[in-house]
Every structure is written in C-alpha cells, then in structure tokens.
Amino acid sequence: MKKIPKAEFIKELSKWGKIFFRTDEGFLENNELSNRRLSKPPKKFVIPQEEIYLLFYRPEQKIVQKEIFRKEEKKVIFGLYPCDAKSIELIGLNFLKDPKDPYYVKRRESLLLVTEACTYPSTHCFCTSLGDSPFDRRGDIFAFGMKDYYLAEPLSDRGREAILWDKFANATEDDGKLLEKAKKEIEKSLEQFDFKNIHKILYQKYKDKIWDELAFKCVNCGACTFYCPTCYCFDVQDVERTNWGYRERVWDSCMFIIYSLETSGHNPRSAKMTRLRNRVMHKFAYYQTSYGEYGCVGCGRCIDICPVGFDIRETLKTLKLEAGHD
Amino acid sequence: MEEKEPKILTFLCNWCSYAAADLTGTSRIQYPPNVKVIRVPCSGRVNPQFLVKAFHDGVNGVWVSGCHLGDCHYTEGNYYAQRRFLIIKSLLEYVGIESERIHFSWISASEGKKFADIATKVTEDLKKLDSSPVVLAKKR
Amino acid sequence: MINPYKAEVATLVRNNFESDDRAIKTIYLEFENGKKMEYIPGQFCELSVFGKGEAPFGIASSPTEEGKVLEFTANRAGLVTKALHETEIGEEIGIRGPLGNGFPISKFTHHNLVIIGGGFAFTTLRSLLVFALHNRSDFGNIDVIYGAREPGLLIYKNEFKKWRERGDVNIYLTVDKEFPGWKGRVGFVPQVVGEIAPSEKDAYAVICGPPVMINFTLPVMLKLGFARDKIYTSLEKRMKCGIGKCGRCNIWSKYVCKDGPVFSFAEIEELPEEH
Amino acid sequence: MDKKIIELLKEKLENGEIEGVLGFERKQYPEKNGVIFVNHSEGLKRIADSLFNTLNIATYLGKLKGKKVAVLVRGCEERAINMLSVENQLNREELFLIGLPCQGIVNIRKVKSLYKGEIKNIEEKDRLIMVEGDKGKIEISVSKVLSNSCLDCQRPTSPTADINIEGDTISPNADFLKVKEIESLSFPDRWEIFKNEFELCIRCYSCREVCPLCYCETCFVDSSDPQWVEPGKDVSDIASFHLIRMLHMAGRCVGCGACEIACPEGIKLSYLTSKIAKDVKEAFNYESGLTATQKPALSEFKQNDKGEFIL
C-alpha cells in the first residue's frame, strides 16, 4: 500500500490514459468526484448498449462482410466503487469463458479500473449481505481517499504497470489502521441480511406458489436489468439498407416477453412471474452454480430505480423466511 | 447518395384521388415529379405509423389524399382517417417536423386540376425548407 | 483472437420443398473455398441472411456424407426462415458453426438405436440416421418411428423409401389421421411407439418433435423400460448468439445453445418446466 | 384508509362479494410504495393513500382477470378502467370501485432536485411533505413537486365509481401550459427539446409496462414485419418509438402520468401525453375513459369533425 498525494496520483494515472472520474452525472473527465454511488452502472465501458459489430455490403450477388471493432482509447476509470468493479469481473465470467467474446476482451484491455473504497453507501445498498465489502480490493488499482492523499495499491498486472509505484512512499501502519477503522464503520452502517446461502433456498423454493405473490408488483419492464451492473444479456439484430446493412447487438432484458419468445409463437416464459423468477434465479442461483459467485453485487440500483417498488432484499428475505418455516 | 430533389411519399386512395391523378394525366396538366404515389384502397388504410416510419427512413415529405367527406367508397373510411391525420400532423409538428412536410387533402375523381395544384403546392412548400434535413431521419 | 460472431459465407447450391404445403424446405450449402465442416450429428449452425438476421438450424446432413454439402431443413415461420426459403441458388448465406454438443455418438456406438421423430423436427435425426447407416456395423438394430399430421407433411419422403429398401433398418412412418391415398400406419407417434414397442435392451433412444409429442412419448418409453439417461432429445429455444453469451436460451443454469441442444431425459428431469 | 370503507370492504370480503382489494401500500421511502392485492380483512390496514402512489392501479387488473376485486381509484385510474372495459380487457361488473378524492401525485424526481442529500424519510401532511436525510429536514409544498400530468389534470374525481370518498381534490385546470409553451416555439427549438429528452431513453420500456393501456402482448416496437423501430440508441429510432406509442395512446391516454414518473431517466413524457390530451380535447371535444362504453377518440367520428388542415 502506497501513500500518494492526490494530485500526483491523478497525474501519474493520466499517463496511462484519459481519466474519467466518478461524478453525479456519470464518469466524466471533469476531475470532481461525487460522494455517492452512481445512479448508472459502469457496464457500458465493457458492453455498450448498442454495438454494431458486422457490416455487409452487397454490390451484386456476392456479399462482402467486415467485422467492426471500435477503436478504444485507453481510459482510466477513476473512483469506481468496489461493487461496480466486481460487476465488471462478474460480466467477464460470462464473456471470458470459451469462446471468448473479443469485444469484451478488447474493451477491458483498454480500461484501468481504479477502485475507490466506498464511503458513501446508499440507502438501498446491501453488498455486505452477500459477503462483500464496500472496501473490497477490486479492479486494477485500489485506492482509499484521505484528506490530501490516496492510500493505493495495485491489484493486477495492469495496475502494477500503470504507474511507477516505487516512486511513492509506503503507507504507514497508522494509515492502515485508519483504513480498517473506516471499513468497519461503513460496513456497520449497512443493514445485514445475510444472503450467503440464498441459492440453496432458491432452488428449493423454485416451484413455490410464493412466487406469484412476490412477483405481483413487478410489471416486467427492463429498468432493473438495464441499471443492473451485472446484467449483460443482449439481442442480435440486423439492419438492412439498399445494398448494405449491419448486424448489431443491443442490450436486452430477460423481463421482456419477446426475450424468450420462439418463432413458433411458443414462449417458455410467457407468464410475467416466470420472467421475474428467472431473473432472481439467474442472479442468485444459476450464476452461483455456473461460476461459484452470485450475479449480484448488492449495489441496490434495481431497488432505486424500480418504478413499482420491487425490492430484491425483501424478496430474498421473504424466501428465506418461508424456507425457515418449512 | 444524397439527391437534391425532395421525395414526397404520397398515399392516394384508389377510388377518388388516384383517379384524379390519372385524370390529371389524361388532361395533360403538368406538375412537379416529386410526388411518389402509393395506391391504397382508402385513406382509412393509411396508418399514421407509416408517416413516422417514412420520415425515419428519410422521405422529405408526406401527402395523403382521399375522397371528399361523404364520397368515400367505403362510406366512412375518410372520416376515421381525418381524425388520425389531425393527430399525427399535430404530433409530428409538435416535436419539430415542419408543417411544410405533412399534407392532407380530399380530391375527387373529377378534380384533376386540384390534384396538380396540390402536388405543386406540396412540392413548393418542401422546397421552401431549403433542403434542411428531416429531424426524424436516421442518419445511417 | 477468433471472432465467434463472424459468419463464414456459404453458397446455396440446391434446394427443394419437403412438404406438400411448401412450408418446409431443405437447403444445401457449400463453402466457397471448398472447406469441409467438421461436425457431429445433433449439432446446429447459425444461418444468416444478411440484413434479415440469424437463426439456429440443426444440421440435417451427416459428416459421413460424400461431398462438402451441408444440409438444413427449415420450416417457414419467421423473417429469417422466409428469407432462407426465398434465397436463390447461387446466393450466399452466412453460417456459424458447428455449435452445440451434438448426440453422444460414442455412447450410442455398439448399441441398438431407436429414433423417434415428429413433424419437421426430423432434421438432426436424419443426420444421426445417415451417420449410423454409413457406419452400419458400429450399431445394432435401428428402429425409426416418424410421424406427421398428414402424409404431405412427412419430410425426406424419397430417402425414407431408400432407407426402407436397404432392409437393415426398421422404418415406421405414421400419420395422425386417415388420409386418402395413405396406405401406411395411422396414429399419433406415442401410440405407434407403444404398438411397435422397441426393446430397451442395449438400446439408446432419441426423440425429437413438437413438445406435445415428446411429452406423450416419454411415458411410453419409460413404460417400455428405457431408462431416462438412455433417452435423448434435442431442445428448441429462442437463440441469438449460439455460444452461451446472450443469455436467452437458459434453462436453469444450462444454456441450450452451448450445453445442449442434446440432453438426456435424466438431465432434463433436473431442469424446471421452462421449455 | 377511511374507517367506514374498511368496514365496508371487510364485510364484502367476508360475505364473498369480493375476493380481494387492490390498493397501494405506504413504504418508509414512499417512492417505493407499491400495489398490493389484499384478500383477507387483516391485510386491509396495509392499504394507504399517499401522494407517492404514482402508479396507475388499473395496470394491475390484468393480473387479476376473472376475480371480483374492490379497487381504490383516483379519477385517472378509473378512466383507465373504463377504457379497459371498452376494449374488452376486463369486466367492469366484476369490479367494485371506490373513488378517492385525488390530491395529485408527487414526482420524486422533483423532490430530489430540491433535496440534494441522501433521503432517509419522507412524511406527508396536508399539502406539505417533510423530507429528512443527511442534509437535514425540509418542508416542501406539494404544489411545487406535483407530477406534470397532474398539472394538466382534467378530472381528479372518478366519474363512475361505485362509491366515492368525499374529500378535497386538486383543482382540474387542464390549461396545458407546457404544451402551449412548446407549441409557441420554432420547429428547430421544439426538436431540440425532444431530441434531448429522447436521447436519454434506454429503451427499458418502463413507460410502456406501467401504462394501464399498453397491454399488447407483442408491442409494435418488437415487430419485425415490418420493423417500425430499428434496434439501438439512435435518436430517430427512440423518437419513432415514443411517437408511435403516442399515436396508440391518442384518444385513449387517461393522463395519469405513471409513465413519466416510472421512467428511470426522467424523460418528460407528459410533454407528449398532455399534447395528445389537448389535441383530442380541442379537436374532438373528447376526454377518454369517461364511461365504460365510450369508444376511443380515434375509433369514432362526427360528421362535422375539424378538417381545416385538409387541403
């Protein structure tokens, strides 16, 4: 752990790439960190909402195809909270398994994630309930903001190579204590629900009638999925012009009826409840089964944004309670 | 490839306005070639969505013409059309599509002259906009 | 890095209607560079008509067939299938594949094979059947039970005739109802399976068809003594990427495109009813 | 909720006249208020009136098809129910409607723009709301944070409820000030406004899903034959979606404003919904949902309809 004067840290990082700071309006270049969790997740840095990835041109009968890769300038994402840094890793679990998704890979390579310890959790945050912490070391570099300094340490090769760490003084023991103290305080301020084994309950409760009640509020809009930092589902569509066209992928949502609608008209998840259940199951059970991690970082954005007052914490709590009674 | 001449998507009902366009021809009345006619059975067939899509796709103007009220081959089609057209015209203008781009008319089968006059007006109105792009048009 | 989303281009060399209502058509594709695709029966490809979109189709040809032609049979239902049907010979089609797991051929080898199909879902079954016939000595008895609503909707009719003439495979064709000119069996597939009662001894079964048919055939098979892990099927789901990324084809934690589409009923029993 | 009403509902629940009651539940963070379906009399106390009940309760009736339900409704909600009845989506006979005196709904976004901190608690009292959080406590007059749609409300009371709870309501003015302001601008200036709004859209379709009258199974936006709206974030496509949706709402929209408040991006959908309300009002002297038989404005006509715009 190094102790680096704020201005110098920024200056050093800017040598790696253009710096984008966490601001109230999102990650911008304007050098002012906001003091709250961003309303929008950072996933667009690895999976933009719209990605045109294939061009085709048909002069006559023969088709010419071309892959499109956008040139990605190097970006330092500065001030990412650990939960958001984790979300990019979680998305990576999907996109980096074989066959690798070259678009994720290229984008991720162009990013230097500088995580800042989260000292301003929002009312709906629940990362600790999932076994995470607002002070988790995630991303390429971890930083903890103090008055004039950052306590910082590299976490990945990219982080290690990004700046000349040796230039800077090591953090003192007191600094470390300060950090630990802050960590404990913040963690304590968060309500603890303990969802650590929720996947077992979910598999057990999958067919329970309780789901109808749990899903009653939900109208199956896609707001939660689009605001979720770990939702990565996409749709692939072609757009046709006179003698050319392109293929693109765009964010999709498992909440939409068309998401799983088959051409025949059959839809395995035609009932609204089944779509909500699949989303909850995917986050808290299937992801766990596939990767050993929950597909949720507890950022609470879905709770913030839900237009109908659906609260995932309540849902999981209810399920836990129900299972306890069984 | 950008063409200079504006293109005007024109819906004509089969029974009155399309016949009027034919009569304009038989009478050899001249008008600008910008109107591109789609024949439809009735102005009531014209879904206002077509207008949104057409502007999105890049046509410069839209003109829909049907039978005079009371003369509709299907009796009432143009009455419904009239309500729809009022709404779509008002809505598109409201978001910033110039009124010069959206026209509606009733032209009977005998009004060849009227057809030519309106075709001319519609084209000239559009040309007044001085090739400014349609705000709703997709750029790729 | 290989871009798994990029399609290769193949040329449509031949096509023919399979059903009398012309809603089912078989298309034959060949790579321009003469490449031969390596695949196993039961796998599928994402075919694309550029500008219309991509859709998954089970490979109907067998890797053992001569030439470099890939065969697909498509029912005209959506945008892409319509465009595929209306592709002229000589035109190009995008192809990504082979995708999915395919049938567990190694398990099947040296066993009897019961192939049960319904409607236009005989495509990958054709692949499997042709594969087995080309490696006839590697398999024991082969029973094929295939049915459709009416005679005009049975696909691969000419081939069935040839297969039957071979004498080393038992072909049972059936239609749902009596039909003028139809002299074969009449009855729904599950019922016919019950009548024929293929033996479970040393046998693997593969069932592909509409969900209703599968739902009614499975109990018949179980009653005949087939173990769930010796009955396979190929699941249909809405797919987009075909490589387990886009998310939509999941059943529980499995992705049909990547972990499937071939599953044994032992595996399916574990999964919920979302298929 | 009013005691007499609770008694009445209890009775109806117990004698089986109704199978349940649909209403809103008040939460600590009132923006999290949600709709609940109560099918036993103890649950009735959960139902509460609040300025933050921003959804249109009619949206939930689709989930209760075939059930005899009592519903607490405001004017716009009941008009939506009437509209759904006209469009064969529900059986009005199965519903027992209790008309609430509507004081409008609050747009939490407006509250947040007045209170910059992290909100921990909100209380409602009379025409004031008290906000408390890490930046202290403030009082805000409801009129300052009223939903835009309520500013253009034509009819706060429910026109055909089975019983009505007496009480003060917001005054219906329907002067469409914002619409008039936009109408007075030049075409490029108008587009500037809407372009900025549309560019915010992430196509989550919250507006559509919370709308009681957007009940199609396959939305036109998902159609490929033809593809009315192309995928992606291009403003032309987003605009097409919202404009066509408005066409579908014209003469049907009840002006509840649920879409605007639901929108996570805060798009001013009321600019559009108020516009179509104003147009049908001015051109056809029409208000949607006044009765359970009145057809949508675009599904009827009068011989003397306005047609000056036609050449």
Place this chain on the structure above:
Amino acid sequence: IKRGYCSSVCCMYSTKEALITKEHAPDTETSIFYMDMRAYGKDFDKYIKRAESEYGVRYVRSRISEVEEDLKTHNLKIKYETDDGKLASEEFEMIVLSVGLEAPKSAKEIAEKFNIQLNSYNFAKTSTFEPLQTSRPGIFVGGAFSGPKDVPETVAQASGVAAEASSILSEVRGSLVTEKEYPPEIDVSGEAPRIGVFVCHCGINIGGVVDVPSIVEWVKTLPSVVYAEDNMYTCSQDTQNKIKEVIEKYKLNRVIVASCTPRTHEPLFQETIKEAGLSRYLFEMANIRDQDSWVHMHSKDLATEKAKDLVRMAVYKSRLLEALKEYSVPVNKRALVIGGGVSGMNAALTLSGMGYNVSIVEKDNELGGNFRKIRKTTTGEDVRNYLKTLINRVEKDPNIDLFKNNEIEKVEGYVGNYKTYLKGKDEPIEHGVMIIATGATEYIPTEYHYGENENIIVQHELEDKLENGEITGKETVVMIQCVGSRSDEHPWCSRVCCSRAVRNATELAEKGSQVFVLYRDIRTYGFREELYENARKKGVIFVRYDEDTPPDVSMVNDKIFVKVGDPILKIILEIEPDYLVLSNGITPSIKENEGIAKLYKVPLNEDGFFLEAHVKLRPVDFATEGVFLAGLAHSPKFVDESIAQAKAAAGRAAIILAKDNIITAGTIANVNLSKCIGCGLCADVCLYSAVSLVEKKIFGKVKKVAEVNPALCKGCGTCTATCRPNAIDLYGFSNQEITDVVSGIIAERRKVDDLNSAESLVRGF
C-alpha cells in the same frame, strides 16, 4: 309536339352545374332563374340550401320575357318579371339554358317495331301499378324512355326491368353459361421472387417522354428481377402471348407492367398471368403514363427518374406479393322481406316469380301498409282493388311465407347466410339476402290548429269525404302545402303532396267548389305536370307563400280564417274556408328504422330514412352486402316509384341468390392471432360488420381475438390503422408491403458505393 310535362331533372341539374362552376372558378357569379324549384328528391332541398348558403348561388324566381345581346359588350341582357311583378333586367356573360328532355327521335320507330304503345309525348306508355311493363307483355321499359327521370329512378328501373325479365326466364337460368377454363394455379409460395418487368412505350405516350430502353436495362439490375423488356403496346394481344411465354420460359412468379393506370388495365394483365397459371394477385403495375409521362412532359430526365422510382416501388412491393386465397361461401336461396306494404309485397312477388323462396315479416296483422289509407292514385287508378289483388297473390303464393304481427329480435350471419330470429320464436328464418321495405309514417300535423276543428283535415280525410259524398261542390276549400315538409324539423320534400293536392283540388273544382292551394313550389314533376295544368284550367287558385311567412290560420266560433300574403299579387288574401286541408308530409318511422339499422348494421341518414350505398348509382343497395332497400323506408315517393324500387331490390337481391356460392376477394383483412389482444377497435370501425370478436384457443390459452368474415370484408383497411400490435392487416396492402414500397422510394439514398462508405456511416454516429 306539345310538351306538357316537366322534365324532372333540370332544376337539380342546373344547381349542380352552378355549384361546380363555383368550385372551379369561385369568383363566378351564378344565378339560376326559375319558376318552381323542383327539388323533390331525397336530400335535394339540402343540396339547394348548400348551393345557396355555402356556394352563394343566387336563385331568382321569375319569368323571363326576353334575352338580348348588348352590341358593344356582347354581354347578354335578360329581361324578366320579378317575383313581385316588377320588370327587371340584368346582364350576364353567359347564359346556360336548362333544356328539358324529350322522347328519342326513334321512339316511334321502336314502338312500331316492337308493337308497343306510346303516350302523347312519344314516351313508352306504362301504368302506375306496372311501371316497367309496356303495353305488350314480355317487353319492359326502364329509364327515361317511359318518361324523364333522375339517375336513381333510372338505375332502380333498370334493375327492376332485369328482375322482370329474369322472372320470365327463370326456368332457363344459367343454361347458356360457359365457364372459362384456366390452367391450374402454380404454387409459388416459399420460392424466391422471380420478377418479370414489361415496360410499355404506349406508342409515343410514354416513350416520347420517358427513356424506356434505359429503364429496361436499369430494372434488370434490381434484386429479384430476372427478366425485363419493352413493348410498343404492352396491352396488345401479341404482348399478352409474349408475357405468357416469358412467364413459362423464365419461370417468373411475379409480373410487373409499367404502363398506364391499373384502374383501367390491371384486370387485363391479371387475366393474362392467370392464363399462364399465375395467381392474379402476383401482378403489380407501375403507372408511368397517367402519373408520369403525361404530367411531366417537359422534363424528360426527371420523368425518366420518376419512372424508375415508380418501377422500383413496384418491384419492392412485388417481392412480397402472395397468391391470395379466394373463399367460396354457399348461399342460402331464401330472401327475407321486412315490411308487408306495397313495396315489400312487390319485392316478394318478384323474387317468387324468379323462383326464390321469400319470407315476409310484417309488424301489423294485415298486409298493405300505408296504401290501405289511400283510395286513388294521383292519376286516378283504384288503389283498393289493386291492393286486394296484390294481397291475394302474396297470400296464395307457395314460395312466400308470411309472418304477420311479428317483429325481429336478433340477427346473425352475413350475406348468403343470415339467421333472423323473430320475437318469441326459437327457430330462426335462414335466408341469404334481405330487403328492408318498412315504409314510413304519415305526418300528423301539430300546426294550423289540426285536431281542434273537425273541418281542419288532412288530405286522406278529404279523400274519405269525397268518397262518402260529404262534399257537395258548394264549399270553399283551402289547402296548405308543405305541412311537415321542408321545415327545419323536417327538412325534406315529401314529394307526393303536391300532386295529391292538385288531383284532389281538381276533383273539388269539378264538383264546383272554390279551391285555394297555398304552396311554396308546385312539384308536379314528370307527366304530373298535366294535372297541375288541368287544375288551373278547372279554376283552382294557386297562391304562393314564403317559408318565412306561412299562412295564418285562426278560428272564431268554429269558423276558420286563413290569411296569406301572395307575393305575386302583393296583397293579403283573407279566406274563410269551409274546409282547411293540410297536405301533410311523410316522415320516417324513426324508432323502427333505428332498430332495424342496428340489427342489420345498415346506416340511416340524418332524417331517419335508410341511407343507400350510393344515392345515384346504387339506390336500392346498402354498403353491407346482401341487404337491400325499397319504398318509403328509403324516402317519400309515389307508388309507381316504390313498385319500381321494390322490383329493383328484388333484382339486385336475385344477383346474390342466383349464385350457389359467393367468391370472396383476396384483398381482405386478416388477423395474426398471436398478436391480437382482442380490444375490438377493429370491429368498432368496420362498417361492414366484417370483423367480430370470438374466443379461440391460442397456445393453450383461451382468448378473445378478432376474426374477419371474408364474405363481408370489402378490403378498405380502415381496421388496420386501429390496431396497435398490427395484428389485423390487409392482404394486398399489408403494412410490410407498404413500408417496403416506401423503402423503394428512398432506396437510392440508402445505397453506398463501397464498404468503406458503409463503415464511415456506421462509425460516424
């Protein structure tokens, strides 16, 4: 030859001409000089009012004495006597004479050849009760040959005559028909479109302006076009053969002709491709003559460019065309007639004569309707005798079932297959067509103290008195016309009252009574003008009054006093009549009509009479197929006109009954069941009741969805624009087809020259 008749059409004709003049040249001042404005037909008075108030046509009631030319200006000067007897003169630039109609020159020759009698004006002689029958059985007459008449009467008579002829020929119906045979239709579904394009020079009509050969070369580069050629005349017979050959040789499955207008030539080319085995719905046309070469003659380049646009649009649409299905629906060969009056009975007898079964539903327990109140026709025929015979014939007719004292409760079905349930009966009447002949009601006056004095009576009461010999010939009688007609509440002319009053006045005058007829316009059109002339000869005094100054009727001790201002004599007449006879009008039976209108989904006009499909050209049809109209339910009229209409309705109905099946058009609405949400808005806007909501099971769920009845759908597409999920669409003009044609318009703009420019478009945003 003396022309003592009114030509019946000139008043309205000149009004129409004046109105059209105003439309074309709004600054023109048009004046119509007239004596009586004979706007007696349905909605005619409204038309005149519109001409006057909306278009500013000036009406001058006058007698013209002289027209002379101003030698300097060459203007024409009209001298005339005004309404109030003054002489006036006015100058005009043009005078249009409203000349009357006369019998054709060849009338005598025709009459001699066919041995039929003519009347004194050389029109074919007919009678009131057999208005279509000449003096010789087997020879019928329709239209103006039996007297001047307006379009709707002519059209009705024509249909009626056809029905009469058909009755005689009913036994041999269909025996000479040979069906054209076509090769079996080639199924092209699921095939790539292979389009052939034929571009027509039309002599120099197109070729002189549009560069036709360059279009042919260019069109070959468009997707799916496999063949293109140009023709001097694509419509010529040898080109038709060529088209057929090319279809076969190139395996075309779509054909486009770029030439003139589809409105005239589409059927020809459709027939051609049908002969080549292709469905006629696989044809598309590009109108590059009427809407291109003829209207852009001076800009050949632009005309050629536009022709390309039009052809490309056709190609884009053509790719999506499908061989549409035409359905065959069997026809139930029974007719239902609602109303057992003269119209209803005549319609029923005519249908029965043609060999069809008929059911008559009459609400009273007696047949005859309004006619039971009448004793004589205006021309003096005995009504009761006729009615007795008529009723007798109906009651004895084995083909006719009578349901007296019955009302209709419920109707199901559509053309060819109706089920009508009568009140209190479970078994419906099944029928293929129906004729509405529900009649109308006599207006019961509320004005002029009617009902307060036993000597204030209406015309039919006067007729009773005449018949009973209560009239001695010493009475003074005042008749007031237009009672309950042409007023604000009843803005129509009841058509028959003038003639009836004139006839009754004549009879009174012949007895020696002093008769005053107070009128607004005397509308004794046609040969009834003779009655008017005769009445004046017999000393009946006609006094005109204006709408604003109606006669003033007062009573003092049971004595009646009538005051009326005569605009001609400019004096106020005061009369103390023994009888005041009100010429009361005819009003629709609104309640009954509204009921029937709802049951059969047919419209009423704003007055409450039934509204026919087209006032001129389809006078007895409704827009809804299989429902027809006759008699007073349509509008007030004379009995001969009612009879002609009844026979016309029967004739029109028989067209459907003669068919075993109804073949529906392919271009109709259709519903995508998985998209449909059952909101029913499509059904709400369908005038033809072709769309209804039904419950169906879709993917295991029962839901309400829209269903189109192909037999009823006319293909207007109004429903499609109400459908938010685009579940209901129109074959032949589908959403996809239309949006693709739009793509055709802007195709050139959405083209790129190479892959790089495509890439820059994509990367640019």
